[in-house]
Amino acid sequence: xxxxxxxxxxxLTPAPLLRFALRLDAAASGVLALLMLLGAPLLADxxxxxxxxxxxxxxxxxxxxxxxAWMTGRPSLPAWAVWSVIGLNAVWTADSLLLxxxxxxxxxxxxxxxxxxxxxAVGGFALLQWRGLxxxxx
Numbered sequence: 001x002x003x004x005x006x007x008x009x010x011x012l013t014p015a016p017l018l019r020f021a022l023r024l025d026a027a028a029s030g031v032l033a034l035l036m037l038l039g040a041p042l043l044a045d046x047x048x049x050x051x052x053x054x055x056x057x058x059x060x061x062x063x064x065x066x067x068x069a070w071m072t073g074r075p076s077l078p079a080w081a082v083w084s085v086i087g088l089n090a091v092w093t094a095d096s097l098l099l100x101x102x103x104x105x106x107x108x109x110x111x112x113x114x115x116x117x118x119x120x121a122v123g124g125f126a127l128l129q130w131r132g133l134x135x136x137x138x
Contacts, residue, residue, distance in 0.1 A: 018132025
């Protein structure tokens with residue numbers, strides 16, 4: 001899919017699937033952000049993840065969720081913006097798996113499940129967004 005016309009972003013009319021995927025991603029990211037920001041002191045020990053890592057991830061998710069929420073209300077979106085969301089979700093998924101494989105942290109079984117579950121969800125959002133993008137009209 002060509003994302004530009006004469007160097008300018010190509011506007012898309014988001015398909016219902018794309019809007020749904022962006023809304024779901026925004027809601028989940030917002031809930032996860034608040035959970036990690038506010039619950040980091042309580043979650044760190046049971047998950048075996050550093051409190052700073054949880055807070056940092058929450059700080060990343062909060063503005064991301066806000067941008068996604070804003071995008072869902074737009075009548076049209078530039079293709080590059082949607083591709084950026086898909087790319088960021090793919091990077092988050094890969095980084096989550098890398099975190100577990102790297103040995104940088106020593107999560108508990110619950111912590112490993114937490115990281116894997118959110119990685120699977122984010123990867124699923126990327127897939128839904130990609131499918132929704134393919135169904136959107138230029």
